[in-house]
Amino acid sequence: METKRLTIGGQAVIEGVMMKSPRWVSTSVRKTSGEIVSKVEAYQSLSSRSRLLRLPIVRGAVNLFEQLFLGIKSLTYSAEVVSSDDETVRDTSNWKFSLSAGLTVVVAFALGLLLFFYLPLVIANHVGAKGSIVFNLVDGLVRLGFFFAYLGMLSLWKEMRRVFEYHGAEHKSIHAYEHGETLDLESVKKYTTRHARCGTSFLLVVMVVSIVVFIFMGRPESVGERLLRLCA
Template sequence: MAEQSTAVYGGQAVIEGVMFAGRNVHVTAVRRKNQEIAFYEVPKKTSSNRFLAILKKIPFVRGIVGIVESAAKGSQHLNFSAEAYAEDETEPEGTEKKAEKEKEKWSLSMILGVAVVGVLSFVVGKLIFVSVPAFLESVIFGHAFSNKILHNLLEGVIKIGLLLFYLWFISKTPLMKRLFQYHGAEHKVISAYEAGAELTVGNVQKFTRLHYRCGSSFIIFTVLVGVVLYSFPIFTWDTIWERIWMRIVLLPAVIGISYEVLRWTNALRDIPILRYLGYPGLWLQLLTTKEPNDDQVAVSIASFNRMRELDRQLRVS
């Protein structure tokens, strides 16, 4: 019980499955076409663990380290799930069905690309997400007024608008909808575990698909933190290019602070009034998660249980 009260686990939805990260291992479980559950297990390297463990204890630095680590591990597990999916979809079939599958696989490639960009957004794609809204705001409102704080607020509104449209658009794709269902299944399992409930499909389904400690919440916090940070008088600009360059330079600071805000809102989620501080992230999760079915929850439970089992074995050894 002591372990359950202190252990903090995270996860990630993949194609037809879920990845969970433990202290010593990352485990992905995916549902194959024959309904069997396949596992992909990657132990953490001890040599790098000590150095990373030190960095992860440093406030404002640990967030950046966590993003880079998640990007590396996440893409690896996404590739495994995509390959498993591709193998299942290459079985001999009729010509008409083959054409349909080829179209579906093209969609998968597009969606997988979107998912990978989502994982890597804080090291590569985030630059675009930072630059484009600043550029658009400058073009549309640049000469309308001189108040920099108001410019920053409008930039934040444009960012949120683009983000919501992006998520709404990709959620219309059937495969991405299933990915969002697995995202919901991941959250339900973590919530059930943190509540001390037995991890059965019936029990897990009773929990919410929204969770305070989610990457979706982190994204919205980067927007809000950015608006505040950019408004400091020291971070002024004269041209649109200075404005964009400043956003890029301040990106590590925005990430580091946003991670601390995420941890803070998670720690305060049981306090009646302060729990509302995390609601913007929960609202965004209404788009990035969907209610999972029982089979998807079963895969998530299998991944989580296998991760904890291997975690114990590796810790003992």
């Protein structure tokens, strides 16, 4: 009887990758010495603990914040490992770190909404775009412009370009796993760096689809209507 393969997701971190299954999270980081340090932690989604958190829309919002939290936590851990010259790495499982990571997620999420959703609305309004279709096209194109400019600026940063390379390696590894290959260099390197479940690609799809959806929602005239659009 064939064993059912787990759904595996992941994220690139500084000099490494984080991989997540439904019950475990593992982060592996390469130190400056070349040694690879790994940390494995048990994981239980909040939506699996409460029927209320499994409701449609609520579940999506909960999962989004969970993934952001895990991402910040793994990035911080990788930075600690890379910058540490000895075996002492700050504990990332205590409540103080969890609180700090949680606040970071909230701030990052708020800044993301401001930059990629609210500011394009303001710009579209100030350039004098008339009518629902034109206004929402300008809003969407500005949003896409910000998104590509953001990725372009990150790629100019040497350290972040390295993270992008690990992002591609993560996709290759998941492809190999999903095709039943052994997870070694020869098996992994033949696969593409693109993956259908990539979170960055999904964000781009959401931005493009939102242009069409928002056209049918009309033009937000007040601050309150703009804030409601952010919730949408």
